[in-house]
Amino acid sequence: MENSRRKFLTNTSLGVLAAMTGCHKDTAKTDNALPATSATAPPGAPSAFATSPAAGPEVSAATFAEAEKLVRVELTEAERAEAAGSWRVAMAPLYERRTGPRKVALEETLAPASRWDPRLPGQKEIDLQQRFMRSALAAVPLPAKDEDIAFAPVTQLSQWIEKRQLTSDRLTRIYLDRLGRYNSKLRCVITLTRDLALAQAKQADAEIAAGKYRGPLHGIPWGAKDLLDTAGIATTYGAEPFRNRIPxxxxxxVQRLHDAGAVLVAKLSMGALALNDVWFGGQTMNPWLLEEGSSGSSAGPGAATAAGLVGFAIGSETGGSIVSPSMRCGVAGLRPTYGRVARTGAMTLCWSLDKLGPMTRGVEDTMLVLNAISGPDTGDVDSIPSKLDYDAKTPVEGLRVGYFPAWMREATDVDRAALEAVKKIGMVPVEVSIPDWPYDALNMILFSEAAAAFEELTLSGGVDELKMQVPDAWPNIFRQARFLSAVDFVQADRFRRKVAVEMARVLSQVDLLLVPSLRDEMLTITNFTGHPSLTLRAGFVEVSEARSDWAPDPHHPLPKFNPPRRVPHGVTLIGRLFDEGTLGRAGLAMERSFAVDSQRPPGF
Known part of the structure; x- marks a missing residue:
């Protein structure tokens, strides 16, 4: 299958290149005549466009005729001739930074000068204060079985550790044992950090015994998506070319969680270069349905958290990589407001889209972790100082929850039941709407930024080492993105602001939104506007076929099930900018109403 696809891509690519760069012997030489430049311009004469030294290969009117198909514009014959005649002195020289002779390398940590700020000029910000008040938990005795301890949420684990009913060393060894026992089923671990974990656990126990309790993450084992740099420990991005990369x-x-006393037990799998759920070690699987992938790209964080192999995990999202595996694996995933959590030391896929956030077994756990990792850093020029206003005791009654009636009609019974739960707990459903715009056009920005981030890897052929070489995988997309129009990129950026204005209008009417988790429009919109989201398990559905992040492949059909299999299903709340506290309060109330968060995947 992969070989046939490779041949298709290769033949197609070669055909397009041949059509675009062919000599076209029947084309007159005059098509490529270059305007003369004067080396003796009079003093004070300004420079003019289209007077640079000729660069690049010759092009013809026929070249432009073929290129028009890629960008979907049409020129007249005269316009093509004029464009071809001056291309080498007008436009081709603009590539000199990359093609030379004066090449300039761009450091991996160098961000673009253009920045995305989710806060719109003139938009009134909601009144937030810095406040963090977790819910009061009834005392629960420590279970006798290790697996019951392993599946407990951080809210409960932290209580046992603080009261010295459970040591970090014991909890860490429980998770290390489970990681070793179940990783062969899930393929969710890239690097086990046993030595570091045991040392951190020992330190945590000593500090707690001495009365130096750092807070609710102290002594709690966690896993990091393998795009977060760890000093002296491999950080591979899940990709073959980076297998031996040691920052x-x-x-x-990572440092903030170390400072909070958390214990790093594993670098968890991710789809190669943050796409889907296949990495150089194979496909990460869903603990609830081992015949399907976990979804991605935060594949390992979703699978390991759902299977009780870590206390919590950190994932990342550019276009759905926290929401989707949280939905499929039945965990709680919080995608923070763009800019709230500094990304310094994390792999860049898209400068204006990447976000880091927690994946846990309970809603309040996400808030505990977010409180520890929030804040700007000088290494991330897009990070923004913000407040986290969370008080679990503040009532949710009266909160206005926007929903899209047509989307709910097309969704599952679980989604519709979630809307009923909104009413049951005293929140107020409000119908909202958005224009019928081509929101997928925003992915012009995603593809362009991602291709720029991995330009060197692409042009050097390094992407050819990736396991997935199919049309919807990064290698092909990175190569295709070279031919996206810069003009259309700017127009997509302007469209992005128009969409942000529309989202501001919608969220001025309500306090939060309830949406089907994988509804493409809202998943795309909110990743580009930067609004926060919280995905939480709301119930269960039955599936008769395995699900996949990849485009359908008729040569490799997905497994079918008869009778259908029972799997978790999540819903997603969308919040106002930097208002994760309201998401946490509403999500916690809904989680308690659903009462399905304690169910575990069989066999773990």
Whole structure:
């Protein structure tokens, strides 16, 4: 299958290149005549466009005729001739930074000068204060079985550790044992950090015994998506070319969790270069349905958290990589407001879209972790100082919850039951709507930024090492993106602001939104506007066929099930900018109403 697809891509690519760069012997030489430049321009004469030294290969009117198909514009014959005649002195020289002779390397940490700020000019910000008040938990005795301890949420684990009913060392060894026992089923671990974990656990126990309790993450084992740098420990991006990459410093989020006393037990799998759920070690699987992938790209964080192999995990999202595996694996996933959590030391896929957030077994756990990792850093020029206003005791009654009636009609019974739960717990459903616009056009930005981030890997052929070489995988997309129009990129950026204005209008009417988790329009919109989201398990559905992040392949059909299999299903709340506290309060109330969060995947 992969070989046939490779041949298709290769033949197609070669055909397009041949059509675009062919000599076209029947084309007159005059098509490529270059305007003369004067080396003796009079003093004070300004420079003019289209007077640079000729660069690049010759092009013809026929070249432009073929290129028009890629960008979907049409020129007249005269316009093509004029464009071809001056291309080498007008436009081709603009590529000199990359093609030479004066090449300029761009450091991996160098961000674009253009920045995305989710806060719109003139938009009134909601009144937030810095406040963090977790819910009061009834005392629960420590279970006798290790597996019952392993599946407990952080809210409960932290209580046992603080009261010294459970040591970090014991909890860490429980998770290390489970990681070793179940990883062969799930393929969710890239690097087990046993030595570091045991050392951190020992330190945590000593500090707690001495009365130096750092807070609710102290002594709690966690797993990091393998795009977060860890000093002296491989950080591979899940991709073959980076298997031996060992950074010298911790990512800011890793350091903040170290400072909170958390214990790093594993670098968890991710779809190669943050796409889907296949990495160089194979496909990460869903603990609830081992015949299907976990979804991605935060594949390992979703699978390991759902299977009780870590206390919590950190994932990342550019276009759905926290929401989708949280939905499929039945965990709680919080995608923070763009800019809230500094990304210094994390792999860049898209500068204006990447976000880091927690994946846990309970809604309040996400808030505990977010409180520890929030804040700006000078290494991330897009990070923004913000407040986290969360008080679990503040009532949710009266909160206005927007929903889209047509989407709910097309969704599952679980989604519709979630809307009923909104009413049951005293929140107020409000119908909202958005224009019928081509929101997928925003992916012009995603593809362009991703191709730029991995330009060197693509042009050097390094992407050819990736396991997935199919039309919807990064290697092909990165190559295709070279032919996206820069003009259309700017127009997509303007469209992005128009969409952000529309979202501001919608969220001025309500306090939050309830949406089907994988509804493409809202998943795309909110990733580009930067609004926060919280995905939580709301119930169960039955599936008769395995689900996949990849485009359908008729040569490799997905497994079918008769009778259908029972799997978790999540819903997603969308919040106002930097209002994760309201998401947490509403999500916690809904989680308690659903009462399905304690169910576990069979066999784990």
């Amino acid at each position: 010298s410093a911790n990512a800011v989020v």
